[in-house]
Amino acid sequence: MPSEHARLSASGSKKWLNCPGSLRLEEQFPDGGSGYAAEGTTAHALAELKLLAATGHITKEDFMKRTSELETDAEMDEYTEGYKDYVLERFAAVSAECPDAKLSVEERLELSEYVPDGFGTGDAVIVGFHVLEIIDLKYGRGVPVSAQDNPQLMLYALGALTRYDWLYDIRKVRMHIYQPRIDNIDMCEKDVDELYMWGSWVKQRAKLALKKNAECAAGDYCDSGFCKARPICRAYNDEKQRLAYLDFKQPAELSDDEIAEVIGKADELAKWAKLVSEYALSQAVNHGAKYRGFKLAEGRSCRTYTDEAAVTERLENAGCSEDDIITKKLKGITEMEKLLGKKRFAELLDGLVIKPTGKPVLVRESDKRPELNTSDTAKADFEDIINGGK
Numbered sequence: 009m010p011s012e013h014a015r016l017s018a019s020g021s022k023k024w025l026n027c028p029g030s031l032r033l034e035e036q037f038p039d040g041g042s043g044y045a046a047e048g049t050t051a052h053a054l055a056e057l058k059l060l061a062a063t064g065h066i067t068k069e070d071f072m073k074r075t076s077e078l079e080t081d082a083e084m085d086e087y088t089e090g091y092k093d094y095v096l097e098r099f100a101a102v103s104a105e106c107p108d109a110k111l112s113v114e115e116r117l118e119l120s121e122y123v124p125d126g127f128g129t130g131d132a133v134i135v136g137f138h139v140l141e142i143i144d145l146k147y148g149r150g151v152p153v154s155a156q157d158n159p160q161l162m163l164y165a166l167g168a169l170t171r172y173d174w175l176y177d178i179r180k181v182r183m184h185i186y187q188p189r190i191d192n193i194d195m196c197e198k199d200v201d202e203l204y205m206w207g208s209w210v211k212q213r214a215k216l217a218l219k220k221n222a223e224c225a226a227g228d229y230c231d232s233g234f235c236k237a238r239p240i241c242r243a244y245n246d247e248k249q250r251l252a253y254l255d256f257k258q259p260a261e262l263s264d265d266e267i268a269e270v271i272g273k274a275d276e277l278a279k280w281a282k283l284v285s286e287y288a289l290s291q292a293v294n295h296g297a298k299y300r301g302f303k304l305a306e307g308r309s310c311r312t313y314t315d316e317a318a319v320t321e322r323l324e325n326a327g328c329s330e331d332d333i334i335t336k337k338l339k340g341i342t343e344m345e346k347l348l349g350k351k352r353f354a355e356l357l358d359g360l361v362i363k364p365t366g367k368p369v370l371v372r373e374s375d376k377r378p379e380l381n382t383s384d385t386a387k388a389d390f391e392d393i394i395n396g397g398k
């Protein structure tokens with residue numbers, strides 16, 4: 009029976025495939041849940057129920073009962089509806105070529121042929137003659153997740169091939185990311201042979217990651233994969249210090265390539281400094297750690313009311329009007345959209361929401377935004393910023 013907590017997870021695979029030592033280092037840190045994780049779990053549960061109801065696997069009554077037990081909102085309802093439609097469209101396309109096509113929802117996929125004790129959950133797995141499709145719902149609204157060479161999806165595809173290849177003679181695999189909250193839908197298609205070849209490499213890397221002396225190698229996955237070992241990892245900190253060294257040079261002393269490296273990493277450096285500071289604070293508060301040149305002190309604080317109802321009552325008794333003492337504020341756009349759902353928000357507030365032109369920023373060439381092609385426009389905007397809009 010595979011362990012429910014496989015040490016090498018599919019979701020963290022980009023990290024341990026590239027940095028075998030990350031497994032050993034991360035295991036020193038406790039798991040921390042988050043509000044976002046709970047929200048993502050609910051969205052997946054709702055999406056699963058919608059697909060089960062749409063394909064006749066549960067009754068309408070069952071669907072109503074089970075959804076009533078979930079803490080959902082209008083936004084989640086709308087986004088999972090879009091996901092359900094997307095999955096059903098893909099299923100219809102595969103069924104058109106293969107009447108025996110199969111759609112399974114939240115299917116447990118065994119990965120142990122490639123990763124010891126490994127398993128994953130395919131949000132939607134569609135299989136037809138010669139073709140397999142994997143659709144992964146991502147409910148985050150942070151960074152867009154790419155489907156291209158995504159190791160989590162490729163591992164799920166290998167798991168599904170283990171189960172279905174002998175039956176459907178699969179030749180092509182399509183792997184989809186459906187990330188509705190930031191309108192990110194991405195798809196990557198691969199030949200089965202390429203996936204199997206990659207699977208052989210995965211087996212070697214998994215063995216390496218399970219070794220006690222596995223080495224660490226830093227890369228973009230340290231931050232994008234939220235590696236818990238970052239504050240203490242030598243490889244990660246060496247890499248940041250190398251960049252920090254460039255950052256402290258006078259800009260005029262840097263070559264164009266070094267400048268490109270610094271601006272590409274400026275955010276990372278700021279996050280690294282914050283990460284190390286937070287770790288040091290937690291060690292000092294919880295374990296009495298001391299750092300040369302630093303001490304624990306009480307942080308600055310602001311005055312606060314002890315009892316808002318009592319303050320209101322006392323001020324009203326003293327003759328102050330409600331308008332004088334209470335500030336009412338319209339909910340922000342994100343919160344309002346969450347409350348109303350995207351469709352209703354767009355209908356009700358048609359013409360009342362604008363998106364002003366953004367100020368010029370330097371972004372990577374891979375960024376999907378088109379390049380600003382007139383230096384005059386950028387210069388005018390830039391001068392506006394420097395002059396503080398005067």
Ligand code: SF4
Nearest residue numbers: 027030226230235241
């Ligand atoms: S921070 Fe990066 S280099 Fe260090 S263990 Fe984590 S993934 Fe590996």
